[in-house]
Amino acid sequence: MVSRKSREVRINEITEAAIDVFLEKGYESTTMEAIAQKAGVSKGGLYHYFKSKDMILIHANDKISEKVAKLMETALECSSVREGILYYIEKYISYWMENPRETAFLFLSMAKILENPDLLKYYKQYTADYITFFEGAFTMGIQLGEFKLHNVKASAVTLMAALDGVLGYMLFDEDLILEEVIQHFEEKFIKSIEKSE
Structure with missing residues (x-):
């Protein structure tokens, strides 16, 4: 059985991934899809935590x-x-x-x-x-x-x-x-x- 990560852990992972993508691509060129990919979550999963x-x-x-x-x-x-x-x-x-x-x-x-x-x-x-x-x-x-x-x-x-x-x-x-x-x-x-x- 696969253990689910806690909400806090998942949000921290997304946040850290987003910082990396923002710094790599710049704010304007960063997409939610790129953040999701870097964080290892689906785009829908990302929107579950953050709307934008x-x-x-x-x-x-x-x-x-x-x-x-x-x-x-x-x-x-x-x-x-x-x-x-x-x-x-x-x-x-x-x-x-x-x-x-x-x-x-x-x-x-x-x-x-x-x-x-x-x-x-x-x-x-x-x-x-x-x-x-x-x-x-x-x-x-x-x-x-x-x-x-x-x-x-x-x-x-x-x-x-x-x-x-x-x-x-x-x-x-x-x-x-x-x-x-x-x-x-x-x-x-x-x-x-x-x-x-």
């Missing part, structure tokens, strides 16, 4: 976002807000640099969302959650006396933009060293707002 390739794209991004969310959770458990933010900065950049496939998929996804209002809604929510995380961290730092009173929204938005922006530069410029980049982030986003002893 947009849905697969969103689900794949959700899976990657879960890894980033875990970094946020761990950052909140650090001994100080300062250490938590630095932990997040280092692990966030390291994650994308150590996972070039996911990084390439992130850039592919970003290009696609600009054309699709439904996908854009998804990313707007993701961005809002991301900003809220940093705003909360900076606010906590102020409340605990680690940071000076400052515009936490501005700190959150600029830190988020800098983190996402530096990824592209690090991919193309081998002279950018992770440890030095983290020091630059610490100088600009932590030391500049720290309360002096």
